[in-house]
Amino acid sequence: MSITDWTRQALPAMLDDLKALVELETHSYDKAALVQGLRGVRALATERLGAPDIEVVHDGGQYGDVLELTYHGTAPGTVLMMSHYDTVWPVGTLAGWPFTVADGKVSGPGAFDMKSGLVQSVWALRGLRELGLPHPGVRFLFNGDEEIGSLVSRPYIEAACADALACLVFEASGHGALKTARKGVGIFDVTVTGVEAHAGLDPKAGASAIHALAELVTQIAAAGAPELGTTVNVGLISGGTGRNVAAGIATCGVDVRVTDFAEMGRIDELLAGLRPADPRVTVTVSGDWNRPPMTPNPLSQQLFKEAQAAAARLGWTLEETAVGGASDGNFVSALGRPVLDGMGAVGDGAHARHEHALVEHIPARTALTIELISALV
Numbered sequence: 001m002s003i004t005d006w007t008r009q010a011l012p013a014m015l016d017d018l019k020a021l022v023e024l025e026t027h028s029y030d031k032a033a034l035v036q037g038l039r040g041v042r043a044l045a046t047e048r049l050g051a052p053d054i055e056v057v058h059d060g061g062q063y064g065d066v067l068e069l070t071y072h073g074t075a076p077g078t079v080l081m082m083s084h085y086d087t088v089w090p091v092g093t094l095a096g097w098p099f100t101v102a103d104g105k106v107s108g109p110g111a112f113d114m115k116s117g118l119v120q121s122v123w124a125l126r127g128l129r130e131l132g133l134p135h136p137g138v139r140f141l142f143n144g145d146e147e148i149g150s151l152v153s154r155p156y157i158e159a160a161c162a163d164a165l166a167c168l169v170f171e172a173s174g175h176g177a178l179k180t181a182r183k184g185v186g187i188f189d190v191t192v193t194g195v196e197a198h199a200g201l202d203p204k205a206g207a208s209a210i211h212a213l214a215e216l217v218t219q220i221a222a223a224g225a226p227e228l229g230t231t232v233n234v235g236l237i238s239g240g241t242g243r244n245v246a247a248g249i250a251t252c253g254v255d256v257r258v259t260d261f262a263e264m265g266r267i268d269e270l271l272a273g274l275r276p277a278d279p280r281v282t283v284t285v286s287g288d289w290n291r292p293p294m295t296p297n298p299l300s301q302q303l304f305k306e307a308q309a310a311a312a313r314l315g316w317t318l319e320e321t322a323v324g325g326a327s328d329g330n331f332v333s334a335l336g337r338p339v340l341d342g343m344g345a346v347g348d349g350a351h352a353r354h355e356h357a358l359v360e361h362i363p364a365r366t367a368l369t370i371e372l373i374s375a376l377v
Helices: 003-022 031-049 111-130 154-160 209-221 261-272 298-314 329-334 361-375
Strands: 054-058 066-071 078-084 100-102 105-107 137-143 166-169 178-182 184-193 231-239 249-258 282-291 320-323 356-358
Touching: 003 031, 003 111, 003 361, 031 066, 031 111, 031 137, 066 154, 078 111, 078 154, 105 111, 111 137, 111 356, 111 361, 137 154, 154 329, 166 329, 166 361, 178 298, 178 329, 184 209, 184 261, 209 231, 209 249, 209 261, 249 261, 261 282, 298 361, 356 361
Parallel strands: 078 137, 078 166, 178 320
Antiparallel strands: 054 066, 066 137, 100 105, 105 356, 184 249, 184 282, 231 249
16 A cells, blocks of 8 residues: 555544544643643554653643653654644634534644644654554654743753754644744843823823833834844733823833844844933843744755655655744754754644645645655665
C-alpha cells in the first residue's frame, strides 16, 4: 500500500480524533480546561501509538503543562514534532460553534489552529510503523501556552530541539505552503504618569497622562518601517478616572513585528527614549521581545529541500512562504537548528469564527510527514 493510500484510508479515524480534541476546549488561560485537554492529547497518542518509551511532564504552573513523549525508531537519531494544544477560544465557545464536517471543511474552535496538525503528527508516526518504513525516533512535544507566548514551555522547546535531526512544527500551513520565515514579536506596555487636577477649576495644575500618551502614540506608531519588515501597532489604550479630571495615569499596549534582528535594537532605543513635552509627566516601558525572528538558517533550508523532494515523490509541489505571525518555531530557528513550520492543516481563519481546515488535504499533509521522516534515515 502506498503512503497516500494509507493516509486516505486513515482519514475517518483522524477526523474522529480531531473531533475528540476540539470538543475538549483548551483556552490558554483556563488551567482546569488545559489539564483535561492534555489528558485527551495523551490518551490519543497512547491509543494510536501505545505507551511511549519515555514520558516527561513539565509543570506549567498557572498555564498548561508541557508533555514530551518519545518513541524509539528503527534508525538512529530523533525527530522533534511540536504541537500546542491551547487555543484562543474561551471555554463555552463550543456550545455555539460545535465541531462540524461539512462542504469539505472541518470547523470548530481550534480545529485549524492547531488541533488538525496535532492529530496529523500522531498519525504520521502510526503510518511509519504500519507501513514498515524505517525511521528515526520521534519525540512529541505538546505545550499549552503557545498562544500567549510560550512563557513556560520555551526552555523545554529549546532543550528538546538541541539534538534533533529535524524539528517539525504542526502549526497550520500558509495556504499549503510551509512557513520557513516568521517575524519576531515584541510585546510592550507604555505607562504614562501625570498629575491629577480638576479640569475646570484648576486646569493648569494638572498634567494629563492621557494628553501626554496621545503625543507618544504617534511617535510609537511612526516607528513602523514596512520596507524593513517592521510593523508597530498600538492595540490597547486605557487610563483616566473622569471627564473632569486631568488623568493621572494612562497606558497603551504595543505589538511590534520584525524580520531583522537589528530592528529589535532600534525599537528598544526608541521606546527607551520616549519623552512627553510636559516635564511633569513620567514614562515607563515594560515588556520584552517574546519571540526572535525566524529566518531560514542553512540547516532549515536543506530540510525544506528535503520536504520539497518528499512532496514531489508524492506527486505534488510544495512551496514556502514568510508570514507575520510567530510560533514556537522561532525559538528553534534562532538556535540554528533545522526547523520547518506549517506542517499542519490547509485552511483559513486562525483566531476567527470562520476557522476551518480543508478535509481533502489532511491525508496529503500526513503523507508528507511520513515521507519526509522516512527520508531522514
